[in-house]
Amino acid sequence: MHTGLGVLFLFLFGFGIAYWYVSSRRGAAIVPINPGYRKILQQSCLYYQRLPAAKRPSFERKVQHFIMLKRFVPRQLVQVTAEMKVLIAAAAVQLTFGLPHIYLRHFKTILIYPDTYYSTISRKYHKGEVNPAWGIIVLSWRNFVEGYVNPGDSINLGLHEMAHALRLENVIRNAEYGFLNEEWMDQWEVMSLRELYKLRKGESHFFREYAGVNEEEFFAIAVENFFERPMEFWSHMPELYRVLCQILKQDPLVLYGYRKAS
Numbered sequence: 001m002h003t004g005l006g007v008l009f010l011f012l013f014g015f016g017i018a019y020w021y022v023s024s025r026r027g028a029a030i031v032p033i034n035p036g037y038r039k040i041l042q043q044s045c046l047y048y049q050r051l052p053a054a055k056r057p058s059f060e061r062k063v064q065h066f067i068m069l070k071r072f073v074p075r076q077l078v079q080v081t082a083e084m085k086v087l088i089a090a091a092a093v094q095l096t097f098g099l100p101h102i103y104l105r106h107f108k109t110i111l112i113y114p115d116t117y118y119s120t121i122s123r124k125y126h127k128g129e130v131n132p133a134w135g136i137i138v139l140s141w142r143n144f145v146e147g148y149v150n151p152g153d154s155i156n157l158g159l160h161e162m163a164h165a166l167r168l169e170n171v172i173r174n175a176e177y178g179f180l181n182e183e184w185m186d187q188w189e190v191m192s193l194r195e196l197y198k199l200r201k202g203e204s205h206f207f208r209e210y211a212g213v214n215e216e217e218f219f220a221i222a223v224e225n226f227f228e229r230p231m232e233f234w235s236h237m238p239e240l241y242r243v244l245c246q247i248l249k250q251d252p253l254v255l256y257g258y259r260k261a262s
């Protein structure tokens, strides 16, 4: 090879490796969002619509990068539409928006069913689940959409399953291991055990009864309430709300304009 060409080749090769390294390490999505995806966010993603204009580009980049990292698999569906990909990615990005480099990387595959699906393992119909052994998130599209139809009822399948995935991702040893602040997580555990006790005694509680099943369900339901009824959550359990703000590094009350950032 001609020496000049060789040097050029080595330079480009080196640049390529450096680019790959930086983007894979930091999860920095340098690829701009597909304009069709942006349109879907503008039309159908309430969280995105509420974001200050200055924050929307980073949300878009995270959505695009999330979509590129995942394999979306249709089950009993002809295909996975762009709308499905964007809105499922948006649920994950909403949850992790305060954690810029987190993409739930262990969960590489997202299975989408049109409706509730029968599990031969549990012998029950499911709306969604997270399977850490296979690195899979499963969602019923009908239930996913219903979660957003009434944005204030604190039932949101997408956020619920992503919340399960987030806690698992935090304890699975990979590039995204141990990203949730330990001290705040310890505080969360102490406080949530207290609340679980109340729920199990049958005391009336701000969270729905299912939150009393275990710590994982408690966290997932707390996340649903955090985004769908932040004001009510804060007025019922201000300390728990504050700790969740610290864990997720965001505050929906600020985002929705109920109060100023402190």
Ligand SMILES: [Zn+2]
Pocket: 160, 164, 216, 217, 220
């Ligand atoms: Zn659950």
